[in-house]
Amino acid sequence: PPEAAAAEGFSIMGPGGFIKDPISAISFGMALMFGTAGLPHILMRFFTVPNAKEARKSVLWATTWIGYFYVLTFIIGFGAITFVLTDPQFLDPKGGLLGGGNMAAVHLAKAVGGNVFLGFISAVAFATILAVVAGLTLSGASAVSHDLYATVFKKGKADSVAELKVSRITTVALGVVAVVLGIVFEKQNIAFMVSLAFAVAASANFPVLLMSVLWKDCTTRGAVIGGFLGLVSSVVLTVVSPAVWEATLGNPKGSALFPYQSPALFSMTIGFLGIWLFSILDKSPRAAKDRAGFLAQQVRSETGIGAEGASGH
Template sequence: MPAVRPRLLVGLAALATGPAFAADGVSRSPTAILFFLGFVCSTLLITWWAARRTRTTRDFYAAGGNISGLQNGLAIAGDFMSAASFLGVSGLIFGFGFDGLIYAVGGLAGWPLVLFLLSERLKNLGKYTFADAVSLRLAATPIRSLAACGSLVAVVLYLIGQMVGAGKLIEVLFGLDYTIAVVTVGALMIVYVCFGGMIATTWVQIIKAVLLLSGATLVTFLVLRQFNFSFDQLFRAAIEHHPHGIRVMQPGEMVHDPLSIISLGVALAFGTSGLPHILMRFFTVPDAREARRSVFFAAGFIGYFYTLTFVIGFGAIALVAGREGFLDGAGKLLGGDNMAAIHLARAAGGELLLGFMSAVCFATILAVVSGLTLSGASAISHDLYANVWRKEASEREVVTLSRYATIGLGVLAVSLALLFETQNVAYMVLLAFTVGASVNFPLLFLAMYWRNLTTTGAVTGGIMGLVTAIGCIVLGPTVWVEVLGNAAPVVPYKYPAVFAMLASFSGSIVVSLLDRSPRAAQERADFRHQYIRSQTGVGAEGASGH
């Protein structure tokens, strides 16, 4: 059939070299689709492999405690290097220059604190979730309910943020319809978590972290090569092409008032220590030593990653900003500022690199939402069901319930993502960090370090922190004015973490000090026991019998 042949050849040629971006700003890059299908197939294979190794609750929630420090470090870094932080931070640097650096520095500064103050103690005290560590000497029912609440609120908000971002991103990268994109992400994530539990989730995260780190390294290398590996030349080119000129090298383009800057800094540094899907990873390693090593590797990878992101942001200004072929009709960047890194991949490495980076971003979203969903499912099945509602539940029952919870959370996340399609997602991710910093972090920190913390104090403080955080966000400029359309915000601050953290800490401390109940006395007395276990690991879950 001679008529078919040429068409087939043209088709193949288009597959190899086809134009990446159609006029509507949609990429439909065939290389991206090939890379992505490769990723999905290999992760599904891993899930199949992991499913055969997932039998007990310990397998499901903690990968059997068999993950090494290096592997866990990569997985933690992977959890942190979400599409929001790669595309978002490089997009912020592309838009505002220097101020995007605040996110990079703040995102990293939380990690040494996790290492010095939390990781080893957490591993020694907990089993599957951070609520285990907190409820050791405090009353399980109220404390687990509070911790599960803090976890679920943070997880669901973060999920919505990632899912809406994912839908938009995939719309631009692959030309898929928003609904189809969100449903695809939801379905794949349910498969990974339901069948493969923490083993599959961890390995998906590790593969993606390696891909993302190598892709970003390659883009950075290609960009720097164009400027003879001179940062001065790179920055000069950026200044020349950015509409703000020299001001991209200076602070003050994005946030202006001092209180907002400080509150943003607080949310970034302490929010990390309160994100349940990250805290959960400390239970996948065999002991405190490996928990410690995982933070060291994670901090190294994240520090390296943000340094690359910084170069990529400025590289995008220098090589993409205002250039033909990257702009829409209105002179804005195709697909918005968040696409800066993706466009730069094309400018620096052609269609092949564009395809690779697009697929890596999709993989990133899948891996991060899987981790979030697993930690939400563990809050429901382990914290609430197995330890509050039905303490006599069998292990099999709990694993089964986790799978239902995963499906439920997946369906919820997809529906909310469809519902919030047109909303600004930034405030949801911000709210997740704020809830982490003002509910989970104070609870965990005080329970470990302060003898006098009592159940009543912890619950009061936690609720005060949660209410302050949500209240300030709803009444603040982002929701009250931009979403609800009111004229002026009731609370004029965009970043409420400082107030919410203060409320949480002061509520917990004051009420604990006033608590004279017999239960409080017992809880203070039990601190000694908890302290020795947290320091030595004697009696820790999964520890070798000393």
């Protein structure tokens, strides 16, 4: 009936359709906003530009396309409601979407452009997944082999052959973990799973980036401890949230230890506080060196002077 359709329309346009409580909504929004700046497979793209000028241009283009993509989500969502949910060929006998909610955009492509557009969107989806997985795998393998193995464990004395071997082992291990987690989270809404990954990035990487660039008293020790606290708290709170503890792990409803859907509001705060506290308490010679070098770093980051060429990685 028209009255029911009107009520449904108002509920779609109203706030809180995806997240029911305001704390989760704020936390969810923070994860999507600040997590984008901390995604490792985005950050590693800075290693692919030849100089500071091109890095700034790359950021401008990336921001433009990311903003364009976020605008498109509204158009695609409303398009799916109009063209997909009203067409019986895309619905199962119970009235649900064939293949689950994650197939809405793919079904919309077929509804709008037929099999040709369906094939195109499927190829784009596959290429996007491959690009993200490849970027994250490279980023993770590089962090373990170069940052942890070569720099921390071997104190900079590791040979390139051993470093490459560790990188390959890490790549395989990350692949296995990703496959296992993919199977466990098979039934989850992919849009919500993205927000959980963004929450980790917003809590572990973003505070370190922001504080190291903008705060003159940030030290290496503070950044490491604060980033680690943000990482651990975001992962732990994600696991014990209703989205994972109940929906994915199958525990009874209401048994989740953390009541909100997204942990970013809390874990990001822990990350920032950790960086601030342990930087203030850091009286080591390294801390004095970090503070003394802030002005030169600020000039370099704001103007590009002194960072014209690519650094050796």
